[in-house]
Amino acid sequence: TEGAMPRFKTILVTGGAGYIGSHCVVDLLQNGHEVVAIDNFANAVGDDDGSPALRKVEEITGKKVTFYRADLLDKPQINDIFDKHSVECVVHFAALKAVGESMAQPLLYYQNNVLGMLNLLEVMRSHGCFQLVFSSSCTVYGEPERLPITEEHPTGKITNVYGRTKYFIEEMLKDLSVADERWNIISLRYFNPVGAHPSGLIGEDPTKEFTNLMPFMAQVALGKKPVLTVFGNDYNTPDGTGVRDYIHVMDLASGHVAALNLLSANHVGLKVYNLGTGKGVSVKQLVDVFERVTGTRIPLQYEARRLGDITAMWADASLARTELGWTTTRSVEEMCTDFWRWQTMNPDGYVKKNKTSVIVN
């Protein structure tokens, strides 16, 4: 390729105050993009004064983020933001993601995730913006038929509503890219994002109760929870515990920068990429590494398998390597060290608060 690659200037980041969104904004700013971020604080700390996570992002980068407290279900509000800014590309993180909650409140999930996406696509189209990076998930594959999982692996046999919202959106995006060739879309299927920015200034701080392994384990290490429950040690895996492809959130962030570079220079229609390391790690192995690098002890309690859990999954990440020129560089040790730095520097997260497990409506 000759000369400078055409690049997007202003990028709208939805869900920018959230875990992956805030880490990604760091990388976008450091790569010279201007960021307009929106979030409704459904699962992030913040108020009308803005997002503490994004204020930390500004501290890390020395750059400004334009932020709006906005809900994708409020279409006129989203329209106003597009009227104000010449958005060239959207990176769409905003979604609800709690699997258990999605089973109890399917309409809430279809409304927020699917209708939110529809509203966004319509506002984008009416403003002549057709460039999109979408946060999809390895959950669209369901129980894998073979490992590692390539992008060609069938999707749709999903055991939870949250995952189905991602699957339905991917189907919508397919239809859209066939119907109107102005669209230029990359759907990124994340495996299991963990870790935090190495500064310790930003990390994972949801307002809803979290159930994922690493944040839960860190709470146990901090003494805020007594014991880590391991869901099943009778899986058909080397040590009997579930196997996942954990990926450092900053590696995930750089995958978005790579996707934007591809989109800005090429017409791809719709492309799908796995973002994972290509390596499977068991629950037991992750606990061992965490204990070793943090010098903590994690008391374990083995219980029955969690309903809907998959035995083992990890990515074939070679397509992203060849087509995006992207690869992961951070080890499982760094995932644990960086997450622990964030947790110990900010034991209460961004601000002291009472966690609720209340299902919002």
Ligand code: NAD
């Ligand atoms: P997160 O909850 O931290 O971030 C999502 C953000 O979107 C939150 O800040 C939330 O307040 C906001 N939001 C939700 N609904 C909104 C709406 N209607 N309008 C405006 N803002 C809204 O979650 P995350 O882990 O950062 O996930 C980001 C994206 O990646 C999500 O789409 C998620 O489904 C996807 N994903 C996450 C994982 C994971 O394990 N964390 C794995 C695969 C895919």
Ligand code: WQD
């Ligand atoms: C990892 C492993 C558990 C907690 C979820 C979503 C998926 C995707 C990623 C968004 C499993 C075990 C966990 C605990 C445990 N998200 N575990 N004790 O289940 O792979 O995927 O996040 O798209 O859609 O379902 O992630 O972190 O919950 O679990 O033993 O207290 O840890 O059984 O083997 P999971 P997880």
